[in-house]
Structures are given as C-alpha cells and as structure tokens.
Amino acid sequence: MPEQRGALSPGELAEMLGLHVGTLENWRREGVGPSFIRMGQTPRGRVRYLREDVDAWIAANKSVTS
Numbered sequence: 275m276p277e278q279r280g281a282l283s284p285g286e287l288a289e290m291l292g293l294h295v296g297t298l299e300n301w302r303r304e305g306v307g308p309s310f311i312r313m314g315q316t317p318r319g320r321v322r323y324l325r326e327d328v329d330a331w332i333a334a335n336k337s338v339t340s
Contacts, residue, residue: 308323
C-alpha cells in the first residue's frame with residue numbers, strides 16, 4: 275500500500291484507483307487524468323504522480339448524485 279503523501283508510481287496509482295496501468299499510460303498520452311512528473315531528461319524517464327495532484331484531480335472529477 276502506498277504512503278498517503280509523496281509520489282506514487284503508475285502501478286500504485288492504478289491499484290489505488292482500480293485501473294489498469296495501461297489506462298494511465300493512455301491518459302498521459304491523451305493529456306487527461308491526473309498531472310504527473312517525469313523523472314529524468316528522457317521521454318522514458320520514470321513517471322510519478324504527486325499525491326496532492328491526484329487528490330485535486332479526484333476532487334475535480336467527482337460525480338455528485340442526488
């Protein structure tokens with residue numbers, strides 16, 4: 275289980291959201307989903323999601339049903 279604060283790997287985030295890692299890859303490519311950072315100077319650098327960005331994305335995309 276990932277820590278509550280800090281940077282999450284794609285695998286940790288996928289598990290937390292109940293998604294496949296491939297879904298997160300598609301979202302990054304399409305420019306949707308939570309903000310992410312790429313560690314390193316190359317396109318193949320490690321991807322991480324900051325917990326505060328994930329929390330903000332969840333809050334902004336939460337459906338309200340009555």
